[in-house]
Amino acid sequence: MSIEIEAVAAPEGSYCAKHPATPGIFVCSRCGDYACHHCTAIANREAYCQGCANQPLELPETWPARLRFLYLSIDGRIDRRTWWLMFYLPTTLLYATVVVLEYFATTRGDHAIEVAENLGLIVVAWPSFAACTKRLHDRNQSAWWLLLTLVPLIGSFWFLINLGFLRGDAAPNDYGPPLAAPGGAGPHHT
Ligand SMILES: [Zn+2]
Numbered sequence: 810m811s812i813e814i815e816a817v818a819a820p821e822g823s824y825c826a827k828h829p830a831t832p833g834i835f836v837c838s839r840c841g842d843y844a845c846h847h848c849t850a851i852a853n854r855e856a857y858c859q860g861c862a863n864q865p866l867e868l869p870e871t872w873p874a875r876l877r878f879l880y881l882s883i884d885g886r887i888d889r890r891t892w893w894l895m896f897y898l899p900t901t902l903l904y905a906t907v908v909v910l911e912y913f914a915t916t917r918g919d920h921a922i923e924v925a926e927n928l929g930l931i932v933v934a935w936p937s938f939a940a941c942t943k944r945l946h947d948r949n950q951s952a953w954w955l956l957l958t959l960v961p962l963i964g965s966f967w968f969l970i971n972l973g974f975l976r977g978d979a980a981p982n983d984y985g986p987p988l989a990a991p992g993g994a995g996p997h998h999t
């Protein structure tokens with residue numbers, strides 16, 4: 810599979826930050842250093858210098874940035890813990906609430922809940938897709954794998970095992986470095 814690259818090219822006449830005699834090819838998208846062809850790692854269509862490619866990625870500090878990363882962008886990786894806490898548990902809870910509300914609404918002949926439910930589905934569709942894509946990336950799988958969920962029974966089984974239980978790559982993969990443990994150093998793998 811060919812990966813489209815959005816990396817920024819190093820200016821002409823620049824040299825690698827690690828190898829002063831070798832011309833720079835790309836600008837590292839994390840630290841801004843120039844990296845030569847030995848040092849450049851391409852992940853997530855971006856270029857990283859060797860040091861940054863091997864460094865676990867922190868979740869953004871502020872909540873707005875963190876929510877944007879988790880639910881709007883489909884780049885990068887999240888670990889199992891983040892997937893459970895930020896996607897699977899909230900959506901399961903939401904779904905359970907809807908089922909209960911729907912039960913009471915239909916016994917009263919009220920159909921407003923159906924409208925609300927459909928609106929809710931539209932609202933959570935993209936954030937769910939984004940969170941699950943990131944978890945697939947953690948296992949070096951592309952978002953296309955989500956099509957498997959269309960297969961009855963096997964699809965949902967695969968979904969939960971693959972995204973909820975199987976460990977992500979400890980090393981950087983095609984989608985970048987792993988997510989750092991909250992507040993600690995090193996990739997987080999429970
Ligand atoms: Zn760097």
Ligand SMILES: [Zn+2]
Pocket residue numbers: 825826827828831844845846847848
């Ligand atoms: Zn170099």
